[in-house]
Amino acid sequence: MPTVVERSKPVEGAQDRPSTFARRLAISILRFAIVLMITAAIGGGWYMARKGFGGRTRSRIVEELHRLGVEASIGHLTLNPFRGLVARNVRIFSYRDRTNTLAFISEIVLDINYAAFFHHQPFLNALDIRNAEVTLPLKGPQGKNEQPQLQKFHAHIYFPPEQIYVSQAEGVFCGVRVSATGQLIKRADYKPSPPLSEGERQKRLSILRRSVAELQKFNFPSGPPSLQVKFSGDLARLEDAHAEATLQSNLLKRKGYEVRDFIASAEWSNQTLIVSRCEWNDRLGGFAATANWSRRTNAANFQARSSLDLKTLLDAADAGGALTDATFLSPPVLDISGSANFAGEHPQVKVIGHAAVDNISYKNLPLSQCRAEFSWDGERTWLRDIRIRHPTGDLHAEVFEAPNEFRLNIDGPLAPGELRLFVSPEIQEFLAEWECSRPPVIQLAIRGKDRHPENWQGDGNIALDRTRFRGQWMNSATAKVHFADGAVTCEDFRIVRDEGVGTGNFTYDFAKHEVRVSNIKANVRPTEVSVWIDPDLSKNVAPYKFHQPPAITANGVYQIGGGKGTRLEVNVDAPAGMDYVFLGKTLPFHRIAGQLLFTNDRLQIVDLRGGLFAGNVGGNADISLAHGDPHYRAKLAVDGVDFPRLTDLYYNYKTAHGQLGGTYDFTGLGDNSRAMQGSGKMNVANGDVFAIPVFGPLSGILNLIVPGAGYSIARNASADFTVQKGIIHTENFEVAGRLFSMRGHGDIYFLDDKLDFDVGIDPKGPGVLLTPVYKLFDYKGEGSLKNPDWHPKRF
Numbered sequence: 001m002p003t004v005v006e007r008s009k010p011v012e013g014a015q016d017r018p019s020t021f022a023r024r025l026a027i028s029i030l031r032f033a034i035v036l037m038i039t040a041a042i043g044g045g046w047y048m049a050r051k052g053f054g055g056r057t058r059s060r061i062v063e064e065l066h067r068l069g070v071e072a073s074i075g076h077l078t079l080n081p082f083r084g085l086v087a088r089n090v091r092i093f094s095y096r097d098r099t100n101t102l103a104f105i106s107e108i109v110l111d112i113n114y115a116a117f118f119h120h121q122p123f124l125n126a127l128d129i130r131n132a133e134v135t136l137p138l139k140g141p142q143g144k145n146e147q148p149q150l151q152k153f154h155a156h157i158y159f160p161p162e163q164i165y166v167s168q169a170e171g172v173f174c175g176v177r178v179s180a181t182g183q184l185i186k187r188a189d190y191k192p193s194p195p196l197s198e199g200e201r202q203k204r205l206s207i208l209r210r211s212v213a214e215l216q217k218f219n220f221p222s223g224p225p226s227l228q229v230k231f232s233g234d235l236a237r238l239e240d241a242h243a244e245a246t247l248q249s250n251l252l253k254r255k256g257y258e259v260r261d262f263i264a265s266a267e268w269s270n271q272t273l274i275v276s277r278c279e280w281n282d283r284l285g286g287f288a289a290t291a292n293w294s295r296r297t298n299a300a301n302f303q304a305r306s307s308l309d310l311k312t313l314l315d316a317a318d319a320g321g322a323l324t325d326a327t328f329l330s331p332p333v334l335d336i337s338g339s340a341n342f343a344g345e346h347p348q349v350k351v352i353g354h355a356a357v358d359n360i361s362y363k364n365l366p367l368s369q370c371r372a373e374f375s376w377d378g379e380r381t382w383l384r385d386i387r388i389r390h391p392t393g394d395l396h397a398e399v400f401e402a403p404n405e406f407r408l409n410i411d412g413p414l415a416p417g418e419l420r421l422f423v424s425p426e427i428q429e430f431l432a433e434w435e436c437s438r439p440p441v442i443q444l445a446i447r448g449k450d451r452h453p454e455n456w457q458g459d460g461n462i463a464l465d466r467t468r469f470r471g472q473w474m475n476s477a478t479a480k481v482h483f484a485d486g487a488v489t490c491e492d493f494r495i496v497r498d499e500g501v502g503t504g505n506f507t508y509d510f511a512k513h514e515v516r517v518s519n520i521k522a523n524v525r526p527t528e529v530s531v532w533i534d535p536d537l538s539k540n541v542a543p544y545k546f547h548q549p550p551a552i553t554a555n556g557v558y559q560i561g562g563g564k565g566t567r568l569e570v571n572v573d574a575p576a577g578m579d580y581v582f583l584g585k586t587l588p589f590h591r592i593a594g595q596l597l598f599t600n601d602r603l604q605i606v607d608l609r610g611g612l613f614a615g616n617v618g619g620n621a622d623i624s625l626a627h628g629d630p631h632y633r634a635k636l637a638v639d640g641v642d643f644p645r646l647t648d649l650y651y652n653y654k655t656a657h658g659q660l661g662g663t664y665d666f667t668g669l670g671d672n673s674r675a676m677q678g679s680g681k682m683n684v685a686n687g688d689v690f691a692i693p694v695f696g697p698l699s700g701i702l703n704l705i706v707p708g709a710g711y712s713i714a715r716n717a718s719a720d721f722t723v724q725k726g727i728i729h730t731e732n733f734e735v736a737g738r739l740f741s742m743r744g745h746g747d748i749y750f751l752d753d754k755l756d757f758d759v760g761i762d763p764k765g766p767g768v769l770l771t772p773v774y775k776l777f778d779y780k781g782e783g784s785l786k787n788p789d790w791h792p793k794r795f
Contacts, residue, residue: 053077060117061087061110064124068159068186085110104135105153129155134171136212148174148212162187164235174215177224182231182243218254225249225262239295243268257309257316258282271295284309284331298343307331329359351376365418366391379403390418392439401451408446408458413439426510427453435468446483453510457484470531473497479506486511499549500524513560517568520554526572533558533568540603540625543580550574550592558598568598577611583673585649587612601626605634615641615659630670637663643684650750652786658684658717666723673751674726683718726751733759748785755788757781 058074065072075089090105109128116123134150153171157164165183172178226248233241245266252259262280266273275291285307293300310332314320336353352375360367369389375382380402388395393413400407416434420427446458464477479493487509495502502522508515515533522529525546530537537558556568577590594608605621619636641660666678719733726749733744746757760778783789 053079058087061112061124064122067122068124068164080109083109085112102136103150105129106132106134108132124159126159127155127157129153129157129169136208148216150178172224174212175218175220175224176215176227176247178227178229180229180231182229184231184233184235184241186235218252220249220251221253222249222251225252239271241268255316257312282309282313284328285333298341300340300342301338302340303337304334305336306334310334325363327361328357329361330357332357332360347378349376349378391415392418404449406446406448406451406456408444408456410442410444410446410460412442414442415439430508430510433470436464437467438465440464440467442481444481444483453486455486458482462490470535472528472531485509487516495522495524497524497529502529504554513563514565515558515560517554517556517558520552522552522554523549524552525549526552526570534560537598540598540623544578545580546574546576546578546592548574548576550576550578556598559600564600566598566600570596570598572596581671583650583676584671587649589617598625601629612638613642613645615639615661617641631667632669633667635663635665658686660684677722677724679720679722681718681720683716685716733757746781750785753784753786755781755783755785758793759790 058077061077062072062074071093073091073093074087075091076087078086078088080086086107086109088107090108091101092103092105093101107129109130110124111126111128113121113123113125132153134153135147136149150171150173153169155169155171156167157169158167159165162185163183164186166181169180170178227245229243229245231241231243233243247262247264249262250260252262260281263277264275264279265277266275268274271294273293273295275289278287278289278291280287287304287306287308289302289304291300291302308331309328311320311323311326311328314323333356334353335355336351338349338351338353340350341348353373355370355372355374357370358368360370367388367390369387372386373384381400383397383399386395386397386399388397392415395410395412395414397411398407398409415436416431418439420431441463442460443462444458444460446456446460448456448458460481462477462479462481464474467474467477475496475498477493477495479490482489482491487507489505489507491505493502493504493506500523502520502524504520504522505518506515506520507517517533526541526544527538530541551573553571554568557565558568559566572595573593574589575591577588578592579586579588581587589610589612592608592610594610595606597604597606601624603621603623603625605619605623608617608619608621610617616639617636618638619634621632621634623632624630639659639661643658643660646660660682661684662680662682664678664680664682666676666680668676716736717734719730721728721730723729728748728750729746731745733742733746735742735744741762742759743762744757744759746755748755748757758778758780778793779790780793781788781790
C-alpha cells in the first residue's frame, strides 16, 4: 500500500487571533450599518412619499418660484423615488395681485439641484407636469362657481438663467386640444407692472367666462379641434410679446349648425392683434374674414364675406329672432367692412356693406333678386338702394333709423296683402279687406321717431286700378296719402265707380279707432260704399233704396267699435227718388232730399223734403241705432198727396179720389207696426169720400134719407187722430158735401181689418126739414174694412 504524504497544517499563532476577530466584528458592524441605512432610507422615503416635507421646505420652493416670476402656493410636497420631488395641490396666483387665483394644478414634478438647494443658491432647473388637471376658478351668474378644467395637461418648463422656456405644453380645454411652446425673458431686475383695476379685472374675467360658456356649447364629432400657440417676449413687458395662434377643426357642431373645415390664424405683434385668416364652410356656402386691433389706439378694422346658412347660424347662436319668419331658398351674400373704437366709455362701431339674396320667403311671401347697401355706426342705420322683386312687381325703398328718428321711402307697386306682413295686427286686419286686380302704385315718404307705425307721419301718392274694399268695387282711385299721429289720411282722393265718382278727404285713425271724412262729394250708391266707412253702417242705410245714385256730401267723424264720439253729417239729394218701406208697404218717393246726422247709436234725419204720389212730404226723424234698441221718433207733414194711390197701396182701394194733407207725429220700434203710436191731423180735399170702401155703403143710406144726396160727392174730409196698437182712433171725423155733412168717431183696426165707427149724418138744403129726427140718422160701422156693415145705431 502506498504511503500517503499529508500536507502539514499551518499552526496559527497566538498573535493572529485578535486580528481575525476584529475583522469579523467590523464586517458585522458594516453589515448592520448598511441594513440600518437601507431601513432608514426606506423609512425616510416612505415618510417623504406619504407625509411629505414640512412648511419650511415648501416655503423655499415657493420663494424660488417667485424669483422665477411664478406666484404659487403648495399644498403638499412629497418625494417620489422614481419621479423625484412632487408638489401637489398647487395654486397659481396673479403675479401682480396674490389675492387673484388664476389656476389650480393637481401636481407638478420639480427638477432641482440639491447641492444648490442646500447651499441656498438658485436650485430649480425645470417643472415637469404630466397628466395633470388645471382648474380655472370662475364665477358664473348669481355667484355660481364654474370650474372649467384643462385636462390631460402635460408640460415641461425649463428655467435657464433669466428665462422661462416652455418646450411643450399640451392639454384639452373644453374639448379643444391646446399646445403651446415659447420662451419668456425674466431679468434679474424684473418688476411687475401695476395691478389691474378691479373693473378691468372683472371685465377680462367676464370675457373669459363668456368665451368658456360659448365654447362649451359646441361638440366635435370628428375629434377635438387643435389650437397651437407659439410665443416669445419679456415677462416685464408682456404687451410687447410676440405670439402666433392657429385653431383648426374638421367639423364643429352647435345645435343644428355644422361648421366644416374651420381655420383661424392670429398674430400678436407690436401690441397689435392681427387675424390674418378666419374661414369655414357650411352646407350652403362659406365665410372668410380678416381683422386687426391695436392696443395702443384701442381701435379695430375688419372685413368679411359670407354666403353661409345665415338663419341656421343665428338660431344656433340664440340670435335668430329677427329671421324667424324668413326662409332662405338660396344663401344670402354679405360683404361687410368696418372699424371699431373701444377707447371711450361706449364702443364706436362703423359698418358698411352690401347684401344680396336671390330667393327668400318672408312669412310665405316669395321674394327674389333682393339687393341693398347698408351702413351702421352703432346708433344710426341706413339701408339704401333697396331693390326687391315680389309677386306684383319691383319695389324700391330706402330706410334710415336713428335715435328718435325714422325715415322710410317706398316707390313701386305693393299689394295690400304683401304690406300686411310688416305692420301691426290692427293694420293687418284693415289691409286684409282690400282686394286688387293689379297692385297699387305707391310713393311714400314716411317719417317718425321710431319704427312703430303708430308713430309715423309722412306724405305720398297712391294709385289703384280696379279694386275691391270690403266687398265693394271701385274702378280706379287716386289720392295723396298723409301719415300722422297713428292715422292714415287720403287727401283729394278720387274714386271712380260704374255709377259715378266720389271725391274728398278720408282719414282712418288707428289710434283713436275712428274714421274722419271731410268735403266728401259723390254720386254713388250709399248702401254699397257706406261699408267703406263701417260695415255696420250699411245696415242703417239699406232701407233707403234710391232709384239712381244720389248726390251726397259728407263731413264728420265716425267712431268704430262702439266709440262715443261719432258725429257724421250726410246731405242727400236724390232727384230720381227712392223707395222706403213704411208699415210693411213700399212708398215710392219720386224725389227726396235731406240731411242725415249720425251720432252715437243715433240717426237724425233733418229737413226731409220729398215728393210722394204727386204731393209733397216733409219732416224729420230720430232713429236709434243701438243694438237691441230699435225705437224711433218721426214727424211728417204731407200736402197734395194723391189719395187714391195711397189708399190703393195700403188698402187696395182703387176708387178713392182727392188729395191728402196733414201731419203725423209718431214713435215706433223697428218694423213692429203694432208698436207704432202717435197723433196727427189729416184732410182730404177734392175727393169722393164715398169712393172709399169703408164709407161707400153710407152713400146708399144717405140717398134714401135725402134723395140725390147719395150721389153728392163729399169733397172734404178731416179728422184729428191717434194711433196705438194698430188702431186709428178719431173723435172728430168730419165730411162736408153739398147736400149733407157727416160727423163721426171711432176706431179703425188697420192691422186687423176691423171697423168700429159711429157716424152721424146732417142733411143740408131740403134735408133740413128732417132735423128734428136727426138722431135717426146715426149709424154704426162694424165688420171688415173692405166689406163694412153699416146699420142704424140703437139708442
